[in-house]
Amino acid sequence: MLLAENIQVGYGSKIVIQELNLTIAPGQITTFIGANGCGKSTLLRTLARLLKPTAGTVLLDGRDIFKRSTREVAKQLALLPQTPYxxxxxxxxxxxxxxxxxxxxxxxxxxxxxxxxxxxxxxxxxxxxxxxxxxxxxxxxxxxxxxxxxxxxxETDLLLLDEPTTYLDLSHQLDILDILRELNRRHHKTIVMVLHDLNLAARYSDVMVAVHQGTVYTQGKPEKVMTPETIRAIFDVECVVIPDPVAGTPLCIPIATRNHEVGEDAGRTQEPAQARHALELAR
Ligand SMILES: Nc1ncnc2c1ncn2[C@@H]1O[C@H](COP(=O)(O)OP(=O)(O)O)[C@@H](O)[C@H]1O
Ligand SMILES: [Mg+2]
Structure with a gap:
């Protein structure tokens, strides 16, 4: 339905997205996760035809989205930007x-x-x-x-939402995510969104896409994407992943950020005593 083929996107001479390939599965909830500035909003805006890739193509139902009119695309796909005004x-x-x-x-x-x-x-x-x-x-x-x-x-089949839950308290985050799930399950909307809460993302998504430095680091079911290895690679954070006792989906327990200090400890993970304890418990 919606497909990015080897796209490159940037602002002026600055390249933000490179060699990115992605297929959005119809009827599913797909969530982008990744560090600030890694290109999630840029990717979403490109998929919504607001930004034109400098290389590669975005295909909507098999046709180049930039060869179709704004109005035509807007009947198929709606975007909620990160900071709407x-x-x-x-x-x-x-x-x-x-x-x-x-x-x-x-x-x-x-x-x-x-x-x-x-x-x-x-x-x-x-x-x-x-x-x-x-x-x-x-x-x-x-x-x-x-x-x-x-x-x-x-009234589009596709809904693209950039951080729909950011700045909301926990109960309102759940409220919005439940609504989106309902729209997906009952009204068959295909949903693509950006979320910062990894554990809610894992609970509510069919597919997670880990974005790192403007490309897809890995994608798939939450169990495949939410691993200590991926979290380390895209957030520079050590974590333990356990099954969510409520939903059974992966739950990420952060332990420590990796040490960026220059010097003797450079690159070593800070593992305070209680974090070590948590790690041992998890094992
Ligand atoms: N309008 C813009 N002009 C120039 N650079 C931009 C613009 N929007 C975003 N960027 C840059 O592109 C990179 C990716 O931004 P963005 O896609 O917003 O990341 P994310 O949504 O993952 O936080 C950042 O380095 C950001 O500064
Ligand atoms: Mg963003």
């Missing part, structure tokens, strides 16, 4: 209506179909009662739901 005073309903833009016709205005899509998106995100409230007066969790409602109103 709504002008002050914009209400939830007005925001969600923007999601209908790609469906607009040249002549004739708002259709019943548009209205229905907006109502459904508001209801799905439990925002019907807040529809006339300005977005900037909402709590963090409500605001994130409003943005997701906007992408839902777009």
């Amino acid at each position: 709504a002008p002050p005073e914009v209400t939830v309903r007005q925001l969600v209506r923007l999601g209908r833009y790609p469906h607009g016709r040249w002549l004739g205005g708002w259709s019943d179909r548009d209205e229905q899509a907006v109502q459904e998106a508001l209801a799905a995100m439990k925002l019907t009662d807040l529809a006339d409230q300005p977005v900037d007066t909402l709590s963090g969790g409500q605001r994130q739901r409003a943005w997701i409602a906007m992408t839902l109103a777009q």
Whole structure:
């Protein structure tokens, strides 16, 4: 469905993504993990046709995404950026209506179909009662739901979300992830997202993609990707991975960051006493 073939992407002369190949499996939840600045947002924006690769191609349903119109692509794929911006005073309903833009016709205005899509998106995100409230007066969790409602109103098969849970407290993180899982399982949306919480990523994803220095370090089921070796390689952190006692998915317990100091200890892992103890317990 969505495929990156040997892409290279950058800003000006700076190359951020190189030799990256990726297939997004239809009907699944795929999550990108990786260190700050490794290129996750750049990759997501390239997959959403907002950035043009300097080499390679992005294919959507077998066709080069850059040879198709913005409107056509927007009927198939919606992107929620990392830091979306709504002008002050914009209400939830007005925001969600923007999601209908790609469906607009040249002549004739708002259709019943548009209205229905907006109502459904508001209801799905439990925002019907807040529809006339300005977005900037909402709590963090409500605001994130409003943005997701906007992408839902777009009625696409593919949803791309950049850090949809960042800045939310734990209960609202779970709330958003449960909603996304529901959209995937019940409404068959293909979801591609970036998450920072590795353990929630492992719990909610069918596929994890470990991004490192602008390319895919490894990808696959959470059990394959969440290993001490991969975590060390992409975050420079030593960890123990145990089964999540609730979900059974891999759970990463960080122990220590690797020592970056120059000198005698350079490259050695700091292993405080309690971390050693944890390691022994895990073994
Ligand atoms: N608009 C931009 N102009 C120039 N450099 C950028 C721009 N956006 C991102 N970068 C650079 O590209 C690299 C990858 O950024 P990004 O894709 O945002 O990483 P991530 O989302 O993994 O944190 C970083 O070095 C960042 O500074
Ligand atoms: Mg980012």
